[in-house]
Amino acid sequence: MMHEYKEIKEVLLTEEQIRARVNEMGRAITERYRDKKEVVLIGILKGSVLFMADLARQIDMPVTFDFMAVSSYGKSTTSSGVVRILKDLDSSVEGKHVIIVEDIIDSGHTLNYIRDNLEGRGAESVSIVTLFNKPNRRKAEMEVDLVGFTLPDAFVVGYGLDFAEKYRNLPYLAVLHEDAYSV
Numbered sequence: 001m002m003h004e005y006k007e008i009k010e011v012l013l014t015e016e017q018i019r020a021r022v023n024e025m026g027r028a029i030t031e032r033y034r035d036k037k038e039v040v041l042i043g044i045l046k047g048s049v050l051f052m053a054d055l056a057r058q059i060d061m062p063v064t065f066d067f068m069a070v071s072s073y074g075k076s077t078t079s080s081g082v083v084r085i086l087k088d089l090d091s092s093v094e095g096k097h098v099i100i101v102e103d104i105i106d107s108g109h110t111l112n113y114i115r116d117n118l119e120g121r122g123a124e125s126v127s128i129v130t131l132f133n134k135p136n137r138r139k140a141e142m143e144v145d146l147v148g149f150t151l152p153d154a155f156v157v158g159y160g161l162d163f164a165e166k167y168r169n170l171p172y173l174a175v176l177h178e179d180a181y182s183v
Helices: 015-033 049-056 109-120
Strands: 008-013 039-045 064-071 084-087 097-105 125-133 146-150 173-176
Touching: 015 049, 015 097, 015 125, 015 146, 039 049, 039 109, 049 097, 064 109, 097 109, 109 125
Parallel strands: 039 064, 039 097, 097 125, 125 146
Antiparallel strands: 008 173, 064 084
């Protein structure tokens, strides 16, 4: 796929590759949770929105949605390690099977914090589903239940991922030229 952004260095994953993997992930979630009563997808704003919408359409069973907004990056390209809840859940997760839907896992600090937080609220179970994973950047040990793609250590944008709130709308995953984000 050709792109019109001069800041894009290369396309790592095409729209078609992402769509195929999201479909597989939706089927896997359906299989795992088919017999569970209350399943809630919790999207981590803003990056998970595109992934969660596409994933939810591939899950063949009733689920509910909720969202959290957390921050550990600000306008930086690396996590500060300090997690702040900017928007909390609208409903209780007590007694429910929670699936945290994340766009990318980098250091792991944010997801560990969210998982511990939701377990502390009485969730029946908490699992983590991410479309993109960067295990080489992990600073906190954690278990991820379902991963779409493992990525190299490059700064990526698209399909929900941003730099300074730009590029989320790209239907593919791309690497930015370093001069686009370095100061």
